[in-house]
Amino acid sequence: MSLNDPIPQEQWIPTQHTLYTPVAAEYLKLVALTTLLLGLIPVSIALAMMMLVMALALPWLLTGGLLLTLLLALWVYLRHLGARRLGYMVREQDMVVRRGIFWQRHTCLPLSRLQHVTLSQGPLDRFYGLSTLRGFTAGSPHAEITLPGLPSDQAEQLRQHLMAKAGFRHEP
CATH class of the missing domain: 1.10.287 (Helix Hairpins)
Incomplete structure (x- = not known):
């Protein structure tokens, strides 16, 4: 199969009808x-x-x-x-974020292109114990995925998981 050949339909991984993890x-x-x-x-x-x-x-x-x-x-x-409609799922090859009220947008972040993952907190986020996760990919300065509203401990766990899946090793 060449790069220009479409993926056969039986290999498609649907995003619209799968369960997304909601934010906190x-x-x-x-x-x-x-x-x-x-x-x-x-x-x-x-x-x-x-x-x-x-x-x-x-x-x-x-x-x-x-x-x-x-x-x-x-x-x-x-x-x-x-x-309420904001959600995410982590699969073997990628992470998908769903957002939107009238127009649903499903953004996939291929883990093979993941460069780094950051966590951020504003003052109100800290008060509520929340973090925003951002994953950045190679190839474009605008290629990123943003997921606000995660409990801080869950956000750190997700960051570690994504980095491990992308092949980055944590050195103590």
Whole structure:
């Protein structure tokens, strides 16, 4: 078989109908909290501006406030739903991350091309005991896979597993 020949269908490894490991429940809380807090600032500013512009015209203020509140609630819900649909699986040859609400995206990281894996934590991640795993591949500066919302101990275990599968040895 040459490089230009397609892989026979019986050798395909499906990603859409397999079980993905979800991210931590704490990540769902973190996404909801940060989205709500970041959304309250513009909503508060918009309401204050509406009060100034409308000179306390109550019906317009209530309608605008209700609309902004509904938009904020929708934004929080969609971000939470996106975090709930985030998942990953590690197979023999690769790691796959699934994300997306309306358009599902399955990103495969071939372990044979893995260069290095990093873990990162922001202050809120540390508070919730979470980490973000990033795997970088050879060939492109933009070839990476990002997986937020992992419990820190699980993220370290996954990092060690991926590096071992990629052929890197840990020297004490």
